[in-house]
Amino acid sequence: xxxxxxxxxxxxxxxxxxxxxxxxxxxxxxxxxxxxxxxxxxxxxxxxxxxxxxxxxxxxxxxxxxxxxxxxxxxxxxxxxxxxxxxxxxxxxxxxxxxxxxxxxxxxxxxxxxxxxxxxxxxxxxxxxxxxxxxxxxxxxxxxxxxxxxxxxxxxxxxxxxxxxxxxxxxxxxxxxxxxxxxxxxxxxxxxxxxxxxxxxxxxxxxxxxxxxxxxxxxxxxxxxxxxxxxxxxxxxxxxxxxxxxxxxxxxxxxxxxxxxxxxxxxxxxxxxxxxxxxxxxxxxxxxxxxxxxxxxxxxxxxxxxxxxxxxxxxxxxxxxxxxxxxxxxxxxxxxxxxxxxxx
Amino acid sequence: xxxxxxxxxxxxxxxxxxxxxxxxxxxxxxxxxxxxxxxxxxxxxxxxxxxxxxxxxxxxxxxxxxxxxxxxxxxxxxxxxxxxxxxxxxxxxxxxxxxxxxxxxxxxxxxxxxxxxxxxxxxxxxxxxxxxxxxxxxxxxxxxxxxxxxxxxxxxxxxxxxxxxxxxxxxxxxxxxxxxxxxxxxxxxxxxxxxxxxxxxx
Numbered sequence: 001x002x003x004x005x006x007x008x009x010x011x012x013x014x015x016x017x018x019x020x021x022x023x024x025x026x027x028x029x030x031x032x033x034x035x036x037x038x039x040x041x042x043x044x045x046x047x048x049x050x051x052x053x054x055x056x057x058x059x060x061x062x063x064x065x066x067x068x069x070x071x072x073x074x075x076x077x078x079x080x081x082x083x084x085x086x087x088x089x090x091x092x093x094x095x096x097x098x099x100x101x102x103x104x105x106x107x108x109x110x111x112x113x114x115x116x117x118x119x120x121x122x123x124x125x126x127x128x129x130x131x132x133x134x135x136x137x138x139x140x141x142x143x144x145x146x147x148x149x150x151x152x153x154x155x156x157x158x159x160x161x162x163x164x165x166x167x168x169x170x171x172x173x174x175x176x177x178x179x180x181x182x183x184x185x186x187x188x189x190x191x192x193x194x195x196x197x198x199x200x201x202x203x204x205x206x207x208x209x210x211x212x213x214x215x216x217x218x219x220x221x222x223x224x225x226x227x228x229x230x231x232x233x234x235x236x237x238x239x240x241x242x243x244x245x246x247x248x249x250x251x252x253x254x255x256x257x258x259x260x261x262x263x264x265x266x267x268x269x270x271x272x273x274x275x276x277x278x279x280x281x282x283x284x285x286x287x288x289x290x291x292x293x294x295x296x297x298x299x300x301x302x303x304x305x306x307x308x309x310x311x312x313x314x315x316x317x318x319x320x321x322x323x324x325x326x327x328x329x330x331x332x333x334x335x336x337x338x339x340x341x342x343x344x
Numbered sequence: 345x346x347x348x349x350x351x352x353x354x355x356x357x358x359x360x361x362x363x364x365x366x367x368x369x370x371x372x373x374x375x376x377x378x379x380x381x382x383x384x385x386x387x388x389x390x391x392x393x394x395x396x397x398x399x400x401x402x403x404x405x406x407x408x409x410x411x412x413x414x415x416x417x418x419x420x421x422x423x424x425x426x427x428x429x430x431x432x433x434x435x436x437x438x439x440x441x442x443x444x445x446x447x448x449x450x451x452x453x454x455x456x457x458x459x460x461x462x463x464x465x466x467x468x469x470x471x472x473x474x475x476x477x478x479x480x481x482x483x484x485x486x487x488x489x490x491x492x493x494x495x496x497x498x499x500x501x502x503x504x505x506x507x508x509x510x511x512x513x514x515x516x517x518x519x520x521x522x523x524x525x526x527x528x529x530x531x532x533x534x535x536x537x538x539x540x541x542x543x544x545x546x
Contacts, residue, residue: 003520004516010519011497011515011519012497015495017496042523046526047491050472050473051469051472052382060380066373072402077406080406129435331390
């Protein structure tokens with residue numbers, strides 16, 4: 001018997017998954033050899049004496065945590081009710097009921113005032129880093145953590161496909177002739193496409209649009225404002241600020257670092273360290289201080305696969321290259337000091 | 345209906361079903377900190393641990409009327425929290441869970457840690473606990489699931505989306521590493537002898 005085999009059989013025994021034959025084999029071995037028996041006893045001791053890590057949390061503000069829970073419950077219930085209302089319409093109990101309901105609805109529809117349209121909101125809540133969803137037209141949306149996408153199921157895809165976004169999302173729009181897909185943000189800017197892939201980040205006072213494929217039209221003040229629109233091409237990144245007509249449009253370089261939240265990949269080719277730090281801050285939602293700031297002009301080349309790295313490992317790598325001293329001020333606040341550009 | 349501050353878990357659950365938020369608060373106060381601590385040992389991240397446990401309580405509230413709790417409320421919540429933690433690990437660490445090449449370097453710090461630590465406390469259980477905390481992450485998670493959550497190898501494999509073979513390899517590796525960590529223990533041979541002699545029958 002090998003050591004690994006002994007351990008395997010012991011583990012099977014402990015988890016209750018051992019077969020009668022295996023049990024017999026194990027016992028035979030242990031009886032035949034005192035040496036194996038002693039080893040098994042040691043492992044059994046380790047197994048039995050292993051106790052779970054401590055189960056108390058040092059300090060916690062239970063009032064604040066409970067408030068957070070209530071807010072979360074409220075959001076979840078609102079989302080669920082909206083989804084249920086749609087379902088209830090469709091899940092009838094047989095044709096007769098369905099027909100009666102339909103008739104009733106028809107009558108009610110004619111006499112009642114126009115109801116406020118129902119809205120479905122989908123949110124990507126922590127701890128998951130992102131959430132994937134499909135809209136009724138087949139368009140694929142990847143929502144970044146904390147982003148909210150809402151649309152009105154009744155009117156969606158009637159004349160146009162309209163959604164409202166807060167936060168960041170990557171859209172892969174299913175092409176549909178004559179039914180433009182429109183993303184609007186809180187202040188009414190609109191992004192219109194026919195079929196393409198693009199990323200929108202709608203913060204409260206800034207809008208960023210990045211086109212990965214196809215073409216996109218952007219109305220900074222909305223279609224009906226009478227103000228002009230801009231056409232964005234592949235690899236265009238547009239930034240516009242609330243209340244400003246002027247746009248800033250840049251061609252993005254070879255990489256897709258702006259989409260790191262989705263691709264989990266960062267590429268740099270001889271770029272200033274400032275770009276690297278900014279990309280890391282955005283991806284990890286952290287604060288990274290560099291002292292002296294002149295270090296930010298050092299050049300950097302390389303690529304990262306971020307889903308296998310945490311921020312601390314990343315920073316340790318930078319420390320090795322630039323001889324920084326790293327200091328962790330909190331889980332999201334780090335400081336790098338000293339250092340020198342290699343090759344200078 | 346009177347609400348006493350010392351209601352039992354069953355009473356709390358009953359009141360919860362009727363939609364009483366005070367009962368939710370009592371259940372929350374009783375279990376939240378220990379659940380966050382339990383989840384933390386799998387995720388190693390404070391904020392996500394809190395979020396995960398918050399989601400468990402959100403589900404508890406939303407499904408309060410259709411809940412079918414066969415275990416005790418505490419055991420139910422713990423299992424729900426651990427399952428969620430594993431789902432979270434699965435999405436966060438797809439790649440880490442699949443490759444099997446993690447170097448054993450995590451153990452390198454152990455001896456120094458050990459020496460410091462032994463000045464204060466020379467107790468097998470404490471040393472073992474410490475050694476478990478020092479195991480490589482995947483190894484530790486699989487070991488803890490098997491030992492402390494009472495999950496079968498198959499159940500762990502399904503939860504983590506990896507093969508039973510990998511689970512067994514991780515368990516074998518974990519026990520070996522724990523043995524190596526304990527070998528520095530001064531009284532280990534004596535403890536093993538005594539334990540074989542008097543402890544096995546219990």
